[in-house]
Amino acid sequence: MFSWGLASHGSTPHIALVEKKVPEPEMTTEATRDAPAQRPLRADAQRNRDRLVEVAAQMFASDGVDASLEEIARRAGVGIGTLYRHFPTREHLVEVVYRREVEGLCHAAEELANEHPADVALELWMQRFVDYIATKRGLATSLRVLLTTNSTLFSDTSGRVSGAMRGLIEAAAASGKIRADVDASDVMHALGGIYSAPNTPDWRERSGRLVKLLMDGLRFGARG
Amino acid sequence: MFSWGLASHGSTPHIALVEKKVPEPEMTTEATRDAPAQRPLRADAQRNRDRLVEVAAQMFASDGVDASLEEIARRAGVGIGTLYRHFPTREHLVEVVYRREVEGLCHAAEELANEHPADVALELWMQRFVDYIATKRGLATSLRVLLTTNSTLFSDTSGRVSGAMRGLIEAAAASGKIRADVDASDVMHALGGIYSAPNTPDWRERSGRLVKLLMDGLRFGARG
């Protein structure tokens, strides 16, 4: 689904001609719980780490992935050394931010499902999905590297996102708010249009209309 | 398909046709090729540009793509400003070097074809091809970005390389030195094994044997 995939570059098995040492990024806080034999971060360290991620998310969104790391540290109120201890490379930080956003997107699905009728939840979520893609423009190249370098990242995240969507669609179909004869992957595919040219000025509006149109189609012929 | 990197000059002394600091004069056309319909570079500019590419090729080969640009400029005997004027970004420089190396590889095919019996030429070329892949580990990430960013580069170069190989194979088949019932793309495919684990210590030897084995297979049942 994510067009950044760069899946296979031809018929030959593509091999990682290996490059520089990139230590595995650490898991986020929650994830450390299931990680075996890993002491939890000290309270202050945890706090700083969270702030860094928070600030980095904003900075990446507004300035692109090339945002100054020193500026991120500054705004997070920590020294540059602290940033580097937590995230040895820029990619580490990008990855954590990326995963966090995916997490947020999936979490939003649950939340919306609880607070709205199933069809509305679906629509709102799709709109949010569009926003999500929008913010990723700047990150495109860095993500491209990341997603080819780190194949887990790709499968993890795309799995989570499509799972969230599938849940919303099935709920909406079950409740009769949308027609029952659609498959989640079809809807996913229909959203494909939003990948095109995400930098034109009217892209956001066009995508919004695409979602509405899609919803109309989904509601057409629904039971109730 | 050919997402591997630049050839190194002289990491393995296998094939002795490595150019001895007398680069082909037509290499200088490179500059003008980039910018068609444009005044030729001034003599000094051309000279500097050539030196930069030359030095960059060496540095990239020995230190990886992260080689210091300032060091490259220094060794080429020019100021850093000059480097940047010719190659506004690191990627520009990498691309030019990469294209040059591909060119060299293809040129070697012709040369080998003139100097050796067709089957020997093919074998030698494949060995050189292995070297070419072997050395470029460090460039993997940068090239990956380049090749996804710049799709022309990818199709250009992979076309050139497979074209060169096809030529050698057809010539060998035509002269009866190898069997006639093989297709170039099959041979290419058979070479696929060399992509695996190019960092293990015995990789070079294993790949060399693979090539020999392949040649045996190709010679088996040849007319003459």
Added chain:
DNA sequence: CACTAAAGCGGAGGTGCCTCCGTTTGTTTA
């Protein structure tokens, strides 16, 4: 509490990146 080891912090400093602009050099024209 008080104490201590370990964890965490931060920022100076060395290096590389890239831009900008005054100076030098090649080329063209007269």
Added chain:
DNA sequence: TAAACAAACGGAGGCACCTCCGCTTTAGTG
């Protein structure tokens, strides 16, 4: 050949990256 000018040069300067290590804070322990 000389003058004139565009092209090219080069390096200083400013900013970002990242490492290193002495200082500070935390979380246990008695």
